[in-house]
Amino acid sequence: MRVLVVGAGGVGSAAAGIAARRSFFTLFVVADYSLDRAVRAVDAVADPRFVAAQVDASSSAAISDLCREHGITHVLNAVDPRFVLPVFEGALAAGADYLDMAMSLSHPHPTDPYRLTGEKLGDAQFAAAPSWEAAGRLALVGIGVEPGLSDIFARYAADHLFSRVDEVGIRDGGNLVVEGYDFAPSFSVWTTIEECLNPPVIWEKDRGWYTTVPLSEPEVFDFPGGIGPVECVHVEHEEVLLIPRWVDAGKVTFKYGLGSEFIEVLRTLHKLGLDSTDPVHVGAATVSPRDVVAAVLPDPATLGDKMTGKTCAGTVVTGLGLDGEPREVYLYHLVDNEWSMSEYGAQAVVWQTAVNPIVALELLSSGTWQGSGVLGPEAFDPVPFLGKLVEYGTPWEIREQ
16 A cells, blocks of 8 residues: 555644554655645654655645655545545546545535535535546545544444434534643634534434534533533534435434633634635735634644643434433543653644544555445444554543433
């Protein structure tokens, strides 16, 4: 296996550090628009299988050219969702398989955005599924932690814990604190704004996909691992678009444990128009307000040594157990920032995201997972994945609710 990682930011660099401890590949190219950043990621692993390269992720031709130059078999997309389609298209053009951790962007319904879906997350990728199938190539989409591991939890619960699944609810939260900052998101603020302020999508079997108001229906969820209660709200996320395609569930939701302070900051950004991606003129410059917000906040990848606490990603499943009795469980994965920093030099959120595509790549390399077309994580057997996650030293758990 010869892997190309597009993006040498927090997740791409963490993926390189995790992969360096495995033997399933012969080449691992780390590419970024900034060659210096790619070189830093490669130097950090000090492994001759790793090579740095420069690439423009907005150009499908540049992606395919780089794939051909290095004989790439698998492309891992670790840049933000704006660049999903060119990387996705470039991989197919080069005859490579593809993995990502976030899917192609949505576009709200033009007249009724808080009730009806417009173009949904991943629609553009699923529309290309026949081309991938015809080429015999696999696009494994949404294989980070959320989406990704959370979807695998849903499939595992449906296969092994329940006779009927009434609802799958993804619940993500943490108690991470960054010393010296009043406000410092632990993940890309560009992506966070995108998913939190777009109309959230909900799935119901008798209704299909529909939308609601951003940051709505708050609930306090008690997270394990000492995190405790965190306010969670509806946000747009890929699981709701992926899970119903392969898991028979009555309802699917995603709620993010943002906490009341973060929710208020997002609402303020929206009121001021600072969440917009439409360029505005500022003197002689033309800038996107959201890009300005991202530029003035610290890079999440640099915050690990100032961060304390844990992050938790998980899936609540309710329905009837295998004995026919009502059951509710929370399948979850915890990462302590102190552990991820000491073990890998990566902060908890980016490490938790990055480990899952590396596990998936190893399963694809061995042939344990196989497929063609555009498929989500829940299209595959979850048991080998969850076993491999434990092998990587990062166990998952189940809590009866």
